[in-house]
Amino acid sequence: MTQPWGVNSRSNCNYDSRRIERPLEPISAGRRCPLSKQVLMMNKLWTKDSRRPGFVFTTRGRQGRCYAGDQCRPADGMNHSMTESNIVDSMTAERLEILRETNAAQTSLLELLGNITAQESVSDICRTVVEGVRKYFGFERAGLFLWDDEKKKFCGTFGTDLKGKTREEWGIFLGEEDGPGGPADRILAGSVIERGCRLGQPAAQPGEENVKADLLGLRARGKLYGILSVDNRISRQPISERELQHMTLMSHVLGNALESMQDHTALLKSEERFRQVAENSGEWIWEVNPDGRYIYSSPVVRSILGYEPQDVLGMRMLDLVGEDDRQQVADVLHRAFLEKTSIRLVINTQQHKNGQKVILETSGLPMVDAAGRLIGYRGAHRDITRETELEAQLRHSQKMEVIGRLAGGIAHDFNNLLTSIIGCSSLLLDDMDEDNASRPDVELIRTSGERAAALTRQLQAFSKRQVLRMESLIVNDIVRDMEKILRRTLGEDIELATELDAHIEPVIADAGQLEQIIMHLAVNAREAMIDSQASYRALQFPGVGKEMPVGVSEKTKRLVIRTAHRELDERFCRHNAQFTPGGYVVLTVSDSGAGITPEVKEHLFEPFFTTKGVGRGSGLGLSTIYGIIKQLGGVIQVQSRPGHGTTFDIFLKQATFQETLRQSELPAANTKGQETILVVEDEESVRRLIVRILQSCGYTTLEAGHGGEGLKVCAAHDARIDLIITDMIMPHVSGKQFIEQLRKSRNDFKVLFVSGYSSDDTVDGAIIGVDTPLIQKPFTRESLARKVREVLDAS
Ligand SMILES: Nc1ncnc2c1ncn2[C@@H]1O[C@H](COP(=O)(O)OP(=O)(O)OP(=O)(O)O)[C@@H](O)[C@H]1O
Ligand SMILES: [Mg+2]
Structure with missing residues (x-):
């Protein structure tokens, strides 16, 4: 029989004061009882002062029962007199006690566990535990x-x-x-x-x-x-x-x-770390579900595609991929999702909210749950638009550099040959009677030589090895001076408009070369407008951002030349590697022609690239322009769409005040004289030619095959030497070094350099100021004679 028992509300147990046979008041089922208030185990003695049991006792009389007055022999060896109120039926109480205690302990544990799990930090858990252990377990x-x-x-x-x-x-x-x-x-x-x-x-x-x-x-x-x-x-x-x-x-x-x-x-820490990394990374971090729909997007999407992160949630990754790349990306994603493999560096084009194309490099890793099921992908899109553009620019300029070097090398060797061909044929013609039967043949040799020289000059222009006659000039003046000839070149069908910014600054350039640029562009434009069968729409001219005037018919063939000032700042230049910050004069030539396809655009500036039929175009126009502009330190850009015309923008650095001051007038020239001239030239055929031309003009000549010999000749010649004509590039000692050495011993001469246009010329100052006299190969008898006179007469 289960013996009922009870507890009072105080912390101490209160056993029935009567004999244990009398039933105690039953406890209500399931009542929770903190450990400190629980009835203690049967073999523990509860005293009023001590809340904890500590004495083991034995009973006398019936086993399991204690009576008032029983002696207790606890572990400390002292006898304690049991009072009625201390006594409990030991056997029954023990069973009850175990049950109840277990229940209570479980209840306490549950309660404590509840408290613990409600805590949100390790400190709070620890505090709850130590307080709970004390409170619940006593x-x-x-x-x-x-x-x-x-x-x-x-x-x-x-x-x-x-x-x-x-x-x-x-x-x-x-x-x-x-x-x-x-x-x-x-x-x-x-x-x-x-x-x-x-x-x-x-x-x-x-x-x-x-x-x-x-x-x-x-x-x-x-x-x-x-x-x-x-x-x-x-x-x-x-x-x-x-x-x-x-x-x-x-x-x-x-x-x-x-x-x-x-x-x-x-x-939490790793989530916070992920959040910080995702939000501070320049890359667009994302997560997609197994359907490929975005479930997370870092805020960088704003700057990359112009969308708010929440805008893209729910969109499929493919939705934002450009049409051209969609199939390829779909295939890659499909395979990766199927095989649960990583997505590696997939380059794809997506569209910015404003319509611009953005090139992204996409990588991602599969996310799997504990059972190994794919729950999505996590990865990053890296914006490589700028990088791709810069890479293309670099590749292009490297290619142009290689072609340029090749063209320059060929041109250099040709010049020496052509100098002899043109010079000797000129001399032959000088000595020939008008009715000489061979005269037409020699004339043909000379004109062919001159044509070949013109071609070589264009090649040189492309390879940036021309000798430029730099001066400070206002681009507007050049355009104005050319208007007449341009109108004639363009013909009546094509309207020419000029919009010149009156406030542009001067630039340092070669006027002749600038004219050449404008002429080439105009001729190309004319051909594009005449050839074009496309229907022309009202055009936007992106260079300056103006619309074609209202009322211009769709068929209008129109060439617009504009000048404008542009200030380019650091930020712009960081994204456009070919520019350096500062003020620029922009010369824009826009046409309403057929426009240029991307394929043609890629090769536009290469020498000999032409879409015109055999015999119609040499493909040297734009390459010449490219070379000149590069040599001037400028930039040329083209904007065009098939059927929408073409705009070339030429950026020339505006001149500083000092540069502007340095300009001077070219001296006048005539051809004959009696002065003494030393010719220093390593190429014998060229040297002989120069000497013959000079002698034919009445000059006394001295010759040397290189700088060292030149010094000896000068040392041996006590009389005055009026002019030294020297090649710039010679083995061992350059023309410049030779002159510098000579100046140490004498200073009674003037100098005229002959340029062979090699790369060293550039190093040695191929771009010369107006006060450094120079004649470029190949030259004619007239041009050399005029130049010599010009130098001798200069004060
Ligand atoms: N304004 C333009 N509109 C459309 N296409 C152009 C324009 N300018 C140049 N092009 C294209 O660029 C190609 C190269 O031009 P480039 O001036 O270098 O050579 P070309 O005009 O073909 O020959 P060349 O100028 O030596 O007679 C042209 O054949 C043409 O296809
Ligand atoms: Mg051309």
């Missing part, structure tokens, strides 16, 4: 020592003092018993419980040294998260086996709680 003191398993050390302690106040300390640890082989050490080594440990320093206060504590390891999945310590400091009562069982259960719960909190904290 230990006089509880402490929790957190273990950092990665750093292999204790990282903080939580404990209740005797008044129940919780203290939290980080960075201290267990005390002296925590040394090697101590209880804490044993727990660290894997032991689950360490019973009756002596409290070490500094945890122990004076007089506490003999307090025995139990230590329990808090583990989850074998990993240690901390140590729970409980003791009864005041009563110094040993902790019972059952209490220890409850605490062990509790330690499992706590270990798991700490583990999941640590996981949770780690998750």
Whole structure:
């Protein structure tokens, strides 16, 4: 028969004062009872002063029953007189007690667990535990020592003092018993419980040294998260086996709680880290679900595609990919999703909200759940638009550089040959009678030579090895001077309009070359407008951003030449590598012609590239322009769409004040003289030709095959030398070095350089100022004679 029992509302148990046979008041089922108020186990004696059981007793009389006045022989060896109020039916009470205690402990545990799981940080969990252990289990003191398993050390302690106040300390640890082989050490080594440990320093206060504590390891999945310590400091009562069982259960719960909190904290941390990385990265970080629809988008999408992150959520990745790339990207995604493999560097074009194309490089990794099922992809789109453009620019300029070097080399060798051909044929013609039968043949040789020289000059222009006659000029003046000839060139069908900005600054350029540029562009435009069968629409001229005037018929063939000032800042130049910051004069030539296809555009500036039929175009026009502009330090850009006309923008750096000041007038020239001239030229045929021309003009000549010889000739010639004509490039000593050396011994001469247009000329100052006299090969008899006179007459 189950013996009923009861508790009162006070903390102490209150057994029935009558004999135990009298039934106690029944307790209501399921009533929760904190441990400190529970009826104690049958073999423990409850006294009014001590809340904890501590004395084992034996009974006399019927087994399992105690009567008032029974003597109790507790473990301390002293006899205690039992009063009626202390007595309980030991057997029944024990069974009841175990049941009830288990229930109560479970209830307490559940309650404590509820409290623990409600906490949001490790500190809060620890505080709840130590307070709960004290409150629910009645230990006089509880402490929790957190273990950092990665750093292999204790990282903080939580404990209740005797008044129940919780203290939290980080960075201290267990005390002296925590040394090697101590209880804490044993727990660290894997032991689950360490019973009756002596409290070490500094945890122990004076007089506490003999307090025995139990230590329990808090583990989850074998990993240690901390140590729970409980003791009864005041009563110094040993902790019972059952209490220890409850605490062990509790330690499992706590270990798991700490583990999941640590996981949770780690998750929060990694989520925060992901958020920070995603939001601060220049790349557009994304996540898509298994359907390929965006479920996360970092805010960078705003700057890359102009969309708000929430705008793209739900969109399929493919929705934003340009039509041309869609199939390819779809195939890659399909394969990756199917095989759960990574998406690697897929280059695709997407469209900005404003319609512009953006080139992206896409990479991603599959996301799988615990069961290995694909739950989506996470990755990044990198905007490589600028990079791709710069790469193309670099490739293009490298290609042009190689072609330029090749063209320049050919032109250089041809010039020497042509100089002889033209010069000798000129001399032959000088000596020939008008009615000489060979005259037409020699004339043909000369004109062919001159035509070949013109072609070579264009090649040289492209290879940026022309000798430019630099001066400060206003582009508007050049355009105005050319208007007449342009109108004639364009013909009546084509309207010519000029829009010249009156406020542009001067530029340093070669006027002749600028004219050549404008003429080439106009001729090309004319051909594009005449050839074009396309219907012309009202055009936008992107260079300056103006619409064609209203009322211009769709069929209007129109060439517009504009000048404008543009200030380019650092930011612009960072994205347009060919520019440097500063003020520019922009010369724009726009036509309403057939426009240029992207394929043609790619080769536009290459020498000999032409779409015109055989014999119609040499394909040297734009390459010449390109070379000249590069040599001037400018930039040429083209904007065109088939059927929408073409606009060429030429950017020339505006001149500084000092550069403008340096301009001067060219001297006048005539052809004959009697002065003494030294000719220094390593190419014998050229040297002989120059000497013959000079002699035919009446000059006295001296000759040298190189600089060293030139010095000797000068040393041997005491009389005055009026002019030295020297090749710029010669083996061993350049023309310039020769002159510099000579000036050390004499200074009675003038200098005329002959340029062979090699790359060294550029290094040696191929772009010469107006005060450095120079004649370029190939020259004619007239041009050399005129030049020589011009130099001799200059003051
Ligand atoms: N304004 C333009 N409109 C359309 N296409 C153009 C225009 N300017 C140049 N092109 C294209 O660029 C090609 C190269 O031009 P480039 O001036 O270098 O050579 P070309 O005109 O063909 O020959 P050349 O100028 O030596 O007689 C042309 O054949 C043409 O296809
Ligand atoms: Mg052309």
